[in-house]
Amino acid sequence: MNATAPTALPLLESDVLRTFVAIADSGSFTRTAAQVFRSTAAVSLQIKRLEETLGQRLFIREARQVRLTAEGEVLLGYARRLLKLNEEAVANFLKPALSGRVCLGIPNDLSTRVLPGVLTTFARSHPAVQVDVCVGRSVELVAKVDAGELDLCLLETGNQGLDDGLGEVVHTEPLVWAGRDGGLAVRRSPLPLALANPGCAWRRAALDALDRAGLDYRVSYSCDQSAGQEAAMIADLAIAPFPRGLVRPPLRRLDEDHGLPPLGDYQIKLLRGHQRNDAIEALATQMIQAFAQG
Template sequence: MNTTAPISLPLLESDVLRTFVAIADSGSFTRTAAQVFRSTAAVSLQIKRLEESLGQRLFVREARRVRLTAEGELLLGYARRLLRLNEEAVAQFLQPPLSGRVCLGIPNDLSTRLLPGVLTTFARSHPAVQVDVCVGRSVDLVAKLELGELDLCLIETGNQGLDDTLGVLVYTEPLVWAGRDGGLAVQRSPLPLALANPGCAWRRAALDALDRIGLDYRVAYSCDQSAGQEAAMIADLAIAPFPRGLIRPPLRRLGEEHGLPPLDDYQIRLLRGAQANDAVEALAAQVVQAFAQG
């Protein structure tokens, strides 16, 4: 008779997995530490213990960011599934069944990086709630909210014609200059810029900052969406004001070493319409949680 006790495998904690996923998404221990309200040292210790428990190295630290190893890429898929399953299980027992319809407004620049995850998680937790989404400019979304066409909307502060005290602040991130790594656009005079159309907060912040120091510039590329600005930067046609978290290779952050002035923070606020209900509040909570988790 075999009396050997079974080997006890380590358990993966949800809190550590959330930190691991946040680092994988942001490419930075420092940014993740701010998102999860821990010190950078505490985040590093979490990952060190995770690596020790699995016996694998999960990240490679590079000059400007960290990247996943092959083992880290494998774990990332499991981590995302485990976190989704955890949320689904908790919601099944702790959240009452909801039904109805919620209309959410969201700016173009947030729709691709935030919306898919929010809608996926919310649909698992509240499958009977229908979510309609309107993507557009912040100023247009506020108008629709006031007309009762939206129940919730996210707006970017600093847009011309909008009150920056509306709603609740849910996210703050530095707005920085960005351009192609090794590109020549930042060296040209007048300085070529890729900007959104007039009224955009990023545009106003960039032009005000350049005007303050008297730097000569020209608008070389204009587009309503950040994807257009990103394309112009990748082609080295221009530089642009960009939220720090959106910068990915082959782009890099530019700064004082290039003679560029600092920019204000980029903020996002959540606004509620007049007709609040449990379904609206549940989606609002999910949006806030998505920003908190990065």
């Protein structure tokens, strides 16, 4: 009679371990979701399955942050070592087949949201490719593409003076009203708004929606980047139109509870320049995949 074969232990997936480490470092499921281009629900499901696999609770969820349990602390050490070992193994076999230079344009609001994760991954997979980044307004970036100064460019649709037919859609999400959780700005009249400067798609969508709804408003805070709008909302000086994926504590969505008009969808597009080569296409593919995983 053959002896019963021992049950194989489950394997820990690198993708899940990266998410686990990111949450441990940031103390937030929401911030991690933005970093790994997934929804908060998808990140939570990854951790739930990891906890079920190990039979241990890994995080303690508190009001404004999450922290590791004792078992989570132990796993964090293993996770960092496993990810490092995986990186070394892959680097040992993959040679830098691609080389060259790629000039990438990206709007201000996307530079901190998208760029770090994509460029980190690309640098690991294609270390011999030099990526030069230009951050600016979408209209200005399109002009640089037309002039041959940029090989690739991310665009936000709806900007004044920009042809929305340009580029390939790589990301779509709802544009929503956001403000301080428990704040009073949303109850004021006229409604105080924190908006980007004229020409911004978010500004245009917000003002058109309020005008159609016949709601009184005033622009109490103007800035060039979403970080400025976020600061105004956290201070409860105003509310603002924001992509749903950027709304995180202490901010929250307001449109569902306060009768604010819908703003529609917000899209990000990828525009290719005149020059085409393998290095450019590799970075384009990396960015498309990064958005698709969200």
